[in-house]
Amino acid sequence: MPLLNRVSTCTRAIRSTGSSGVAKCSVSPVIRNYHVRPCGRVGSEPKSQSRAMSTSADSLVAFGQQHVTKGLGRLTEAVMTKGEGSYVTFEDGRRMLDFSSGIGVTNLGHCHPKVSKAAADQCMNIVHVQCSISFHGPYLRLIEKLLPIMPDPSLDSFFFWNSGSEAIEASLKMARQITGRQNIIAMQGGYHGRTFGAMAVTKSKTVYSEGSFPLMPGAFAIPFPYWHQLGLPINTSEEELVRLSLYQLELVLKQQTAPRDTAAIIVEPVLGEGGYVPAPASFLKGLRAVCDKHGILLIVDEVQSGFGRTGKYFNLEYSGVRPDILTIAKGLANGFPLSGVVSRKELTDKLVPGSMGGTYAGNAVSCAAAVAVANAFREEKVLDNVSARSSELLASLKSLRDDPDVGNMIVDIRGQGLMIAVEFASPLYPPSDPALVSSAPKNFASRVTKRCMEKGLLILTTSLYEVIRFIPPLNISQGDLQKGCQIFAESVKEVVREG
Numbered sequence: 001m002p003l004l005n006r007v008s009t010c011t012r013a014i015r016s017t018g019s020s021g022v023a024k025c026s027v028s029p030v031i032r033n034y035h036v037r038p039c040g041r042v043g044s045e046p047k048s049q050s051r052a053m054s055t056s057a058d059s060l061v062a063f064g065q066q067h068v069t070k071g072l073g074r075l076t077e078a079v080m081t082k083g084e085g086s087y088v089t090f091e092d093g094r095r096m097l098d099f100s101s102g103i104g105v106t107n108l109g110h111c112h113p114k115v116s117k118a119a120a121d122q123c124m125n126i127v128h129v130q131c132s133i134s135f136h137g138p139y140l141r142l143i144e145k146l147l148p149i150m151p152d153p154s155l156d157s158f159f160f161w162n163s164g165s166e167a168i169e170a171s172l173k174m175a176r177q178i179t180g181r182q183n184i185i186a187m188q189g190g191y192h193g194r195t196f197g198a199m200a201v202t203k204s205k206t207v208y209s210e211g212s213f214p215l216m217p218g219a220f221a222i223p224f225p226y227w228h229q230l231g232l233p234i235n236t237s238e239e240e241l242v243r244l245s246l247y248q249l250e251l252v253l254k255q256q257t258a259p260r261d262t263a264a265i266i267v268e269p270v271l272g273e274g275g276y277v278p279a280p281a282s283f284l285k286g287l288r289a290v291c292d293k294h295g296i297l298l299i300v301d302e303v304q305s306g307f308g309r310t311g312k313y314f315n316l317e318y319s320g321v322r323p324d325i326l327t328i329a330k331g332l333a334n335g336f337p338l339s340g341v342v343s344r345k346e347l348t349d350k351l352v353p354g355s356m357g358g359t360y361a362g363n364a365v366s367c368a369a370a371v372a373v374a375n376a377f378r379e380e381k382v383l384d385n386v387s388a389r390s391s392e393l394l395a396s397l398k399s400l401r402d403d404p405d406v407g408n409m410i411v412d413i414r415g416q417g418l419m420i421a422v423e424f425a426s427p428l429y430p431p432s433d434p435a436l437v438s439s440a441p442k443n444f445a446s447r448v449t450k451r452c453m454e455k456g457l458l459i460l461t462t463s464l465y466e467v468i469r470f471i472p473p474l475n476i477s478q479g480d481l482q483k484g485c486q487i488f489a490e491s492v493k494e495v496v497r498e499g
C-alpha cells in the first residue's frame, strides 16, 4: 500500500478509536517517527474535536516538511483533504471558506458534481489517448464548445497541453516559428510561469527565476500601465499611463529589438501575479496597432483572467482586441490539468507537424471535465452570478474604505468580475511612492491573510506590493460572499488597530 494511503488509514483508525498521538499507528512506521508539534490549530472549529485529529495532521505536515521540496512555498502548513463548493477542509479539522479557488482554478467551486461525474465517466472509457497517435472525442467536443465563446471569431485552431507555463512555451515557440523572428516583448509586472521561456517573459518578481539564469534569450520588457510600474502618483490618469507605456514600447522597438527581430508581444489583459491590474482597453488597442504595423504577433495570456473570471468568458471581450495567439488554462477544466493555445488556422498551418505535442497533452479526462465546465457555465448562468456577486463585493470593499478608522489605509480597489484587488498603504514604499503612509502596518497584506485564515477564510496576496486578491468561486452564493467580506473587514480592522 502506498505510504500516504497507509497514513490515511492510520489517521482514520486514530479518529475512530479516539486514540491520541500517532505512536499507536501500526501501519505507518515512517510517519510515526515524526515529532508531534504543539497543536497550533486556528479557526472556528469546536475545541471538542479530538486532539488525535491534530496530532495525526501534525505528523503528516512534519512528513511533508521533511520530504516535499523546499522549493515550494506554502500559504499554510496544513494538509487539505476535501473540497466542496466554496469550502475546503484540512486534515486538522479546519473548514474554510475558499476565496483563493486554488489560485483562480476551481471557478465552479470544488468538486462540481457535473464536472467530477464527467471525469469519472471518462475514466471508465479511456484515460490516455496520446495526441500524436490519434484524435479523441473529448478533445474535439471541447473545441466544439470553445469555438463559439472565443473572444474573436478568427481563433479557430487549438492545441491543448497541461499547464499554463506549457501553453506559454508553446505560444512563444509558435510565434518564433511562424514569424521567423526571435525576440519577445513582455510587460514589467507580468507573470507567465516557471519554465524557461515563461520565466524569461515573467517580470513580476525575481523569486521565480533567481539563480536560474540564463533564461530563454531575446526577452525584452516595457512597463505595464500600472502606476507602481511607472513610479507615478496613484491618481495619474489612465491616458497618461497608457501613453507612457506605449512610448516605452516605441523606444524598445527603436533602441533594443528592431521590429524585424521581434516575433511577439505578450501581455496579460489583467496583470495577475503583478497586482490584479486590468489593462486599459486603449493600451491593448495600442499594442494591437503596433503589432499590425510591424507584423509582430500579439500573444494574450488569459490563463488567469479567462473563463468568466472577470465577468465575461474572456477579458478581451471588454476591449474587443483580437489576439494572434491566446493562452488559456486554470478555470478551463476546473482543476483538472489542462491548458490551451488558440490561434488561427492560417498561422498554425505554418507549423511543422510534430513540432508541437507532449505525452499527456490534452488528456481525455481533463478534456471531458472541460466540456462539463462549458456546459455548466451555460446551464447554471454562471456569468450572471459573477456580475451580481462582483457588485456586492465591490460595494462591501468600498464601504470598508469609507470607514474612518481604516479607510486611509486602503489606497486602491480595482478589478473586474470576481478578479478584484485591494491595495493597502505601506510604510516601506520608496519615499517617492504615493502609497507610502508611515503609520501603515508593516506586511499589511500578509498579516490580513493570516488573520482571515484564523477566522476561517482562505485568501491570497499578490505582487510585490501590499495587495490582497479576491478570487472566490464564480458560483459562490450571496451568503458566502458576505461572510467572506465580513471576515475580511474584521481582519483589516484588527491589523490596523495593532499597527
Ligand SMILES: Cc1ncc(COP(=O)(O)O)c(C=O)c1O
Pocket (backbone or CB within 6 Å): 103, 163, 164, 165, 166, 168, 191, 192, 193, 194, 268, 272, 273, 301, 302, 303, 304, 305, 329
Ligand atoms: C497569467 C498566467 N500565465 C501563466 C501562468 C502559469 O500557469 P501554470 O502555473 O499552470 O504553469 C499563470 C499562473 O498563475 C498565470 O497566472
